[in-house]
Amino acid sequence: MPTPQNPADATAMMPVPAFAAHDHAHCTADALTRAEAVTAAAGLRLTPVRRRVLEILLEEHRALGAYDVLARLATDGFGNQPPVAYRALEFLVEHGLAHRIQRLNAFTACTHPGEAHAPAFLICRTCATVAEAEAAPARAALDTAAAPLGFVIERITIEAMGLCPKCRDASA
Amino acid sequence: MPTPQNPADATAMMPVPAFAAHDHAHCTADALTRAEAVTAAAGLRLTPVRRRVLEILLEEHRALGAYDVLARLATDGFGNQPPVAYRALEFLVEHGLAHRIQRLNAFTACTHPGEAHAPAFLICRTCATVAEAEAAPARAALDTAAAPLGFVIERITIEAMGLCPKCRDASA
DNA sequence: ACTTGACCTGTTATGATATTACATTCATAT
């Protein structure tokens, strides 16, 4: 198992902690750059709607409902019927640029697109911030539990509700 | 950590494998008996609607949507408006007699109510059967991932999509 | 027996989330 030892690797491998203070403008710009790279490499089209939806999701480390996204799109002059938002979101999710949060029926931008990753989500119940954590160890534990039952796991959804450090401090 | 070594404990602790052939009538009756015990012990009322909803969920090891349950209730002479189903389902979930499957917006009967358990769900993408697996190890792995971020996990949702043994064999 | 109060059920109405189907436009390669 690779354990990042130098800062550069750490930046690449760790979930950029959504809870920690960080240069969010850089965080956003970086995600967009990566998204462009990913789509270009795969011969996909990051069209204006899709790009705009990604930008909207990137504004905050929170999950937005499809209709929230749609409302934003409409004010930007894009179509304002649900499929406009759902299709763009579906595209982003399908290509690893965004994730769907099942518990919230909402979507959040991927914080490190282009890297193979099995994300688990940490959702603050107070401020609704969503962070990605590495799910591989949990996945392994699940595989161990599923194997004796003869079940073959293909995809997992792991979502944890709780308190982020900021909200925990605030409530203490 | 308790590791069941004799058959009785195994019956109590293991997820009754929903995928395996089993005496389903007994499985159902047992779950109802346990439900009665759990509610009685807590001073709760397992009313006719609630009991009937549990029976409906117990008929198969699949998840049913609230409106599916509602339709069944209506033919049994209960009210046929959504809150009737949602309230009963909420009661069952709240007291550990049923679980909500987020990915499916649906509900399934708990296969071992009354035992403290953190369930992970194994959902067959072909036959829609839902089994419970033990989530504690995965939970531990997640806690390990969340701790350095300062996030305190309160509740987790773990749902795995894949192929149950029967459907895997059928497709092979 | 009557009252009270808590809880449960039924119903109306509405809100929130998501998809189907089809028409139109756009990008691109020939």
Place this chain on the structure above:
DNA sequence: ATATGAATGTAATATCATAACAGGTCAAGT
């Protein structure tokens, strides 16, 4: 320039979920 497939726009509808209120039931205390 134009045929092609992909993407977008729009209308209509399906699906999932809750708020608000009106009665009904039941047990405890009087």
